[in-house]
Every structure is written in C-alpha cells, then in structure tokens.
C-alpha cells in the first residue's frame with residue numbers, strides 16, 4: 001500500500017465511514033472531488049473533520065477502489081443501478097449529489113442566493129418590524145423570553161415571521177429560479193410554496209429559549225406523499241455553532257414520523273416549537289455552518305433543530321417549504337399529528353375569527369401558492 005493510501009485508510013477509519021461516502025460528500029458541498037487520497041487528507045481539516053457518521057452506509061455501496069476509480073458521473077451511475085427514491089434526474093443534481101441526499105436527507109448548495117437579494121429581504125424584514133408595511137396573513141412572533149418586556153417596534157421584538165406569501169418582496173425568495181431548479185429535483189415540475197418563514201434568532205436571553213428543539217417538519221403538514229416535500233433554507237449571514245446554526249441528524253429521513261411534543265425545558269419553549277419525544281442526544285449530529293447565500297435543501301422527515309444563539313446579533317435565515325402540486329391532503333385524526341392540529345385550530349379560530357369552520361387542511365390550502373407549473377390537488 002502506498003503511503004498516501006495508508007494515510008487515507010487511517011483517515012477513513014477515524015471518520016468511521018467508507019471512502020465511497022467520503023467522496024460523495026465533496027460535490028454535495030460544491031467542492032471538487034479529491035483526485036487522490038492526499039488531496040482528501042488535505043481537506044480533512046475542513047468540513048469532514050467535524051463529522052461523525054453511522055458505521056453502516058444507508059445504501060449498500062459497492063466497494064470503490066482508489067486506484068481504478070474513474071471520477072466521472074457516469075461511472076458512479078453505473079455502480080448504483082438501484083433506483084433513487086428521493087430525487088429525480090433533471091440534469092441539475094449530479095449523481096453524487098443525488099446519492100448524498102438519498103443517504104443523508106439534505107444537500108447544501110453554496111452561494112445560491114445573491115448578496116443583493118438577501119440584502120433586499122433584510123430591508124423588507126426591517127420595514128415589517130418597524131410596521132411601515134402591513135401584510136395580510138403575516139405572523140410576527142416574539143421570543144417567549146422577552147414577551148413580557150417592553151414592546152419596541154424594531155427587529156429586537158421579532159424572532160420569526162411566518163406566512164409572508166402576500167409580501168411580494170419576501171415572496172420573491174420562493175420564486176427564485178435557481179432555487180426552483182433544485183426544488184424540482186425533489187417535487188417534480190408542478191410546485192407549490194406551502195410555508196414561508198424568516199427566522200431572526202435573537203441573542204439568547206439566558207434561558208436557552210432561542211433553541212429550536214429537534215423536530216421533523218412533517219409533523220406540521222397534513223399533506224403527502226412525504227417524499228414530494230422539501231424545505232429550502234438560506235443563510236442570510238454567516239451561521240455557525242455560536243449563533244445557532246441548523247443541526248441535523250443525517251439519515252433520519254428514512255425513518256417514520258415520530259411523536260412530537262413540547263420538550264421539558266426549564267427556561268420555557270416557544271409556542272408550537274414541538275420536539276421529537278425521546279430525543280436521543282447520542283445520535284450523530286452535523287452542524288451545518290453556512291455562509292450568506294448558502295442554501296440547504298432538506299427532507300421533511302429529517303430530524304433537525306437549531307442551537308442557542310450565544311452572540312449579540314440576530315441570526316437570520318429565510319426559508320420556504322415546497323410540495324408537489326400533486327400532493328393531497330390527509331386527515332390527521334387518530335395520528336401523532338392530532339396535537340398540532342388542535343393547536344393550529346385554536347390559533348386559526350382566533351386569527352381568522354371563523355371558529356370551527358376552518359379545517360387544518362384549509363389553513364394550508366389558503367396559504368399555499370403555485371410557483372411553477374399547474375396547481376393540481378393542494
């Protein structure tokens with residue numbers, strides 16, 4: 001064995017994952033595939049180092065030999081005759097990127113949204129906070145830890161806005177062609193924007209309420225099929241462990257929807273921030289550190305959350321949940337989603353003042369907007 005190959009063997013042993021997976025990780029981060037083991041070793045100080053992976057790959061990968069491995073996409077395709085379940089080939093995701101999503105349930109695309117667009121979203125957000133504009137249906141949420149403090153009409157009061165589908169400037173995010181191009185790989189060509197958010201994670205007030213508990217977004221959604229739903233989440237500034245980046249449990253999208261409830265946190269939990277029951281803190285986590293404009297696409301069963309914001313800044317991200325327009329509504333009665341249905345029902349009754357008449361499905365149907373193709377069943 002050459003020295004380089006030997007060092008790589010040590011590296012992969014350290015990382016607990018096979019070389020095929022390490023290689024597949026590179027395109028997913030928009031990094032060029034390492035040409036040789038030494039190049040991989042050089043990179044290992046970068047994003048690979050912090051990762052700990054399951055011992056078994058989720059898809060059985062055939063062994064890949066370093067010396068003879070062709071780097072072309074075609075070779076990878078031929079070594080994976082198995083049909084992909086979560087993605088389709090629209091010529092946008094490379095086979096490596098598809099494989100990464102299939103195995104991990106998320107994919108990070110660097111530098112997808114321009115600075116200029118993000119600055120415009122930020123300006124609009126600030127206008128909303130100063131109450132210079134009023135948008136029908138838009139929800140402004142304050143952090144539970146500062147609810148009782150004095151109201152100031154600026155961004156300090158707002159931890160999150162939801163349902164900005166009637167704000168043309170913010171909704172432009174959901175229609176950006178470079179985002180839809182990726183979304184189509186998961187949803188197909190007919191695309192609905194179902195849920196919109198701008199998260200302004202505040203500096204933690206000392207009670208850890210700025211955390212978002214680990215959850216699966218599907219818990220909130222009464223539509224299916226699950227694999228035709230995807231979230232796009234774009235960092236509006238550098239996000240890292242310090243200011244509370246996203247934390248994901250890779251591979252959990254292959255599981256089922258779990259029971260969710262409010263976590264038992266001493267300092268309190270924000271309204272509707274349900275977390276998975278029996279969260280296992282031992283499960284391997286990945287912190288998604290991102291630069292302004294980087295965008296992660298993730299599956300609605302992927303368990304994720306975000307840590308505490310330990311900085312003095314407001315950590316900002318903008319996101320949209322998309323679904324295929326072919327998705328259909330389901331009745332969640334008798335399922336684990338009954339608790340969230342009930343809470344949403346109570347809020348909707350207050351907000352829209354049409355108590356009783358509005359179903360959980362209705363609350364989604366009137367917020368959803370077509371962004372590409374044809375509106376079918378949602």
Ligand SMILES: CC(C)CC(=O)SCCNC(=O)CCNC(=O)[C@H](O)C(C)(C)COP(=O)(O)OP(=O)(O)OC[C@H]1O[C@@H](n2cnc3c(N)ncnc32)[C@H](O)[C@@H]1OP(=O)(O)O
Nearest residue numbers: 139140141142143144147195217220269270271272273347
């Ligand atoms: C995939 C995706 C869907 C995942 C998620 O989005 S998870 C998080 C989802 N969270 C939500 O959807 C919550 C959305 N927020 C809201 O609807 C609103 O901000 C509300 C919580 C209803 C507050 O509305 P607002 O107009 O401010 O109404 P009020 O000031 O009159 O407050 C009404 C009662 O709510 C309480 N409240 C307000 N903000 C929070 C909070 N952050 N955490 C816990 N409780 C809260 C407030 O204290 C008040 O309670 P009472 O005085 O009535 O007992």
Ligand SMILES: Nc1ncnc2c1ncn2[C@@H]1O[C@H](COP(=O)(O)OP(=O)(O)OP(=O)(O)O)[C@@H](O)[C@H]1O
Nearest residue numbers: 211212213214241247263275276279305306307308
């Ligand atoms: N009991 C729990 N139920 C659900 N989610 C939880 C629970 N405890 C922590 N989390 C979530 O786990 C994720 C990791 O948070 P945590 O603060 O524990 O670690 P971290 O921020 O990654 O690490 P560090 O604070 O050391 O940098 C966050 O999304 C947090 O909300």
Ligand SMILES: O=C(O)CCC(=O)C(=O)O
Nearest residue numbers: 199212217304305306317
């Ligand atoms: O930006 C974050 O903190 C994550 C929010 C999130 O996962 C959600 O609202 O569903």
Ligand SMILES: [Fe+2]
Nearest residue numbers: 215216217304
């Ligand atoms: Fe989420």
Ligand SMILES: [Mg+2]
Nearest residue numbers: 211306307308
């Ligand atoms: Mg933390």
